[in-house]
Amino acid sequence: MVNKKLQKFAEEQQKSFRKVDAYRADVASLLGIGRKKLIKFPSKILVAGGKNRTPERTHFTLRQEESAEPRFKFSPPPTLLTVLPTDTAQKTIVMAMMQHLLLHHGQLDDDTIFAYGGARLFTFFSAGVAAQLNSANDPRLAFLSHQNRRHSELLNKLFHFRFLRQKKESDGSYRPVGHHMTSFLPVLPSAPKISHEKKLAELSIRNGFFYAASLAPRDFVRIGGKVLCDKGNSTDTLPPSILLPFSHFLEAVGGQPNAKPALEALGAMWPETSRSSLRELEELKIGAVPAELLEFAFLLVQEELQASEQYKSYLRNLRIKRAVPESRL
Secondary structure, eight states: OHHHHHHHHHHHHHHTTOOOOOOOOOHHHHHTOSSSOBOOOOGGGTTTTTTTOOHHHHSOOOOSSOOOSOSOSSSOOOEEEOOOOSHHHHHHHHHHHHHHHHHHHTTSOSOSGGGGSSOEEEEEEEHHHHHHHHTTTOGGGTTSOHHHHHHHHHHHHHEEEEESSEEEOTTSOEEEOOEEGGGSSSOOOOOOOOTTHHHHHHTTOOTTEEEEEEEEEOSSOEETTEEEOSSOOSTTEEOGGGHHHHHHHHHHHHTSOTTSBHHHHHHHHSHHHHHHHOGGGTTOBGGGOOHHHHHHHHHHHHHHHHTSHHHHHHHHHOOOOOBOOGGGO
16 A cells, blocks of 8 residues: 555656656665665666766755755655654654764765755654754753753754644744644554653643654755855865764763853863863853854864864764665665
């Protein structure tokens, strides 16, 4: 039944002159995080059977200027559609998407899913996971843990995260609209208790509901006011590979206690740079440092960070499983 629906979808898209095919696969295997061997996208779904596929047409890159114009008019990027029943599975898939994109931007792996374009994910998140992923976008979620908020900052630096169904409130804000877990077949497992359940419910994020959302990679990124791009060579640009140390930086900062003085926290990790260069943070707790100010702090400590053993270990662990040969698909 699922295969017939996928085929019908593909046929409808092809009637509209869109070069689309549908394919059923285990998303964990595609992303290299399951126990099975990693599989590649079949060539038949890559740009009309692969005939027109070239790195220039499909390889995902960052723009030098912000633009609403679509990147690939005739070669739409891969789109992953999945329903994941548990919080662990949802978080694992998001982490895998982030890992693929970091490896891609860092040029550490030339065969991630982003080698085929700006791969997108459409899925459902439980109330707790949805709140964590969106906490960098919504100041009302500031009560969530420091680690969750810094993780959300990194996610939203790499991707556009958005809810697919929202309702506008009288005060002008938007609240996500969820689907009760009994809306799915087979019915999803009962939702366990989550942290801050009452506070989340006040924001219309209710336990037992799943929220449709999408992740699409950003093609225009700034860090500390500097634009990330492949071909830029001015003092106002940075290479996309800077996202690797930036990811490690936010991970390390997020691991610090929320109420710890910012200078003390950063000075303990990068003592050569922090104590003399980051006086703007002197009166702030690390959990209260705004994202923009933290980005400027990163630019100051990045050289010391990249020379550290902790960062080298981080890079060694940033790997995905290799794909089986396409001839075996």
